[in-house]
Amino acid sequence: MLTVWGRTNSNNVKKVLWCLEELGLHYQRHDVGGQFGGVDTPQYRALNPNGLIPTLQDGDLTLWESNAIVRYLLAEYGGDSWWPQQARARAEADKWLDWASTTFVAPFRIAFVGWIRTAPEQRDEALLATAAAEAAALLARVEPVLAAQPYLSGERIGHGDIALGTLIYPWLQLPIERPSLPALEDWAARLAQRPAYQRSIMTVLS
Numbered sequence: 001m002l003t004v005w006g007r008t009n010s011n012n013v014k015k016v017l018w019c020l021e022e023l024g025l026h027y028q029r030h031d032v033g034g035q036f037g038g039v040d041t042p043q044y045r046a047l048n049p050n051g052l053i054p055t056l057q058d059g060d061l062t063l064w065e066s067n068a069i070v071r072y073l074l075a076e077y078g079g080d081s082w083w084p085q086q087a088r089a090r091a092e093a094d095k096w097l098d099w100a101s102t103t104f105v106a107p108f109r110i111a112f113v114g115w116i117r118t119a120p121e122q123r124d125e126a127l128l129a130t131a132a133a134e135a136a137a138l139l140a141r142v143e144p145v146l147a148a149q150p151y152l153s154g155e156r157i158g159h160g161d162i163a164l165g166t167l168i169y170p171w172l173q174l175p176i177e178r179p180s181l182p183a184l185e186d187w188a189a190r191l192a193q194r195p196a197y198q199r200s201i202m203t204v205l206s
């Protein structure tokens, strides 16, 4: 039995849910973190000493760190289509999984929290404008990649698409001006066609 611990409005949880949905795996999920709390209990800390979400349990395996969970699920259950045999192909995808989760997420998070989780009168407009400009500049680096190949993972969708794919939907919903990046927008539209993406990522922002 696969069990996910984490609220569904966490981007790191969403990455995991998207993979589970793509793979058609049966799983149960418990709401913890954020407004649900529950991450400071001894029971939860025994699963995840960081007190963060997500945590995955698969039989006697307990795993935290969303990107490690993504890699595990796709390698264990995804077959060749989701987990390339060649180290070079895996590394090319790894690069984008980690880049989105470290480099892009930093300005994205400031913009997301500011626009979605902050009352209008409390918004720091200058901070949000700077973060949006930084995020847009980072996405401009992705544009030529997606103009040359359909997915960040190459010719087929793979783990390289999971982290930025999770963030691109909310990014494109934010009520801000964005520079036109046609290849990136086409990629986002391709992701939006996927039922697994619709179920896990295209949810109300909160």
Ligand SMILES: N[C@@H](CCC(=O)N[C@@H](CS)C(=O)NCC(=O)O)C(=O)O
Pocket (backbone or CB within 6 Å): 010, 011, 012, 013, 032, 033, 034, 039, 051, 052, 053, 054, 064, 065, 066, 067
């Ligand atoms: N590097 C960790 C970061 C985990 C993380 O920061 N999760 C956030 C939610 S996105 C969290 O647990 N926040 C505290 C909470 O929800 O209570 C990962 O990728 O799993």
